[in-house]
Amino acid sequence: MTIPWLDYLVRHIGLKEIKGPEHNPLIVQWGRDAGIEWWNNDEDAWCAVAVNGALVHAGYPSTRSALARSFTRYGKPLTAPVPGAIVVFPRGTNPLYGHVGIVEAVHPNGTITVVNGNVSDEVRRSVFR
Numbered sequence: 001m002t003i004p005w006l007d008y009l010v011r012h013i014g015l016k017e018i019k020g021p022e023h024n025p026l027i028v029q030w031g032r033d034a035g036i037e038w039w040n041n042d043e044d045a046w047c048a049v050a051v052n053g054a055l056v057h058a059g060y061p062s063t064r065s066a067l068a069r070s071f072t073r074y075g076k077p078l079t080a081p082v083p084g085a086i087v088v089f090p091r092g093t094n095p096l097y098g099h100v101g102i103v104e105a106v107h108p109n110g111t112i113t114v115v116n117g118n119v120s121d122e123v124r125r126s127v128f129r
Contacts, residue, residue, distance in 0.1 A: 003084035004058035006102045009050060009115045009123060016122040017042035027117075029053070034062035047100050050117025051086060054102065068098035081112050089128070101126065 018024050023042040030053025031039025031046070039049060048070060052062035063070035071088050078085055081103045091097040101116030110129060117123045 001083075003102075005051075005054040005060060006084050006104060006115060008057045009054040009102055009117070010104070012050075012123045013115065013125065014122060015117075017046070017118075019121075026053075030056075031066065033057070035064040036062075036066050039066060045118055047116055047118040050123060051100050051102060067096060068100035069096060071100050081106050087112070087114060087128075 012026070015026060016024065017027060023040070027042040027046055027049065028040060031049045033056045034049060034052035036049065036052070044066065045068075046066070048063070048066050048068045051071065052064075056062050063074055068088055068091075071086050074086060081087060083103055083105060085103040087101055087103055089099045091099055099116065101114035103112050104115050104125065105113040107113070111127050114126050114128055115123070116126055119126055
């Protein structure tokens with residue numbers, strides 16, 4: 001089964017931001033493609049930009065936001081994670097902050113593998129409980 005937005009982001013595993021005054025042009029382009037008018041760098045948190053970029057390149061609308069929590073109103077809620085689902089994690093106590101990625105696999109031990117951007121400044125796989 002192919003999941004176009006997940007497949008797109010998987011193809012970019014290892015893509016890194018550029019430290020200093022230069023910026024990775026693809027990360028900047030993802031923000032622009034997603035309709036985030038002010039987006040022009042890879043220094044701001046870009047997990048939502050990566051997911052939005054994957055969605056837009058797969059032919060789906062973006063949230064037009066660089067906030068991970070903008071995805072809490074995207075699509076339809078699920079009762080359990082499935083491959084291709086967009087998952088939003090809270091971060092800290094501020095209700096604006098979070099992290100977002102795309103579920104790649106659901107494991108019998110209750111963990112999920114997520115493909116996400118801006119983890120150690122790159123697109124990578126992460127395992128969450």
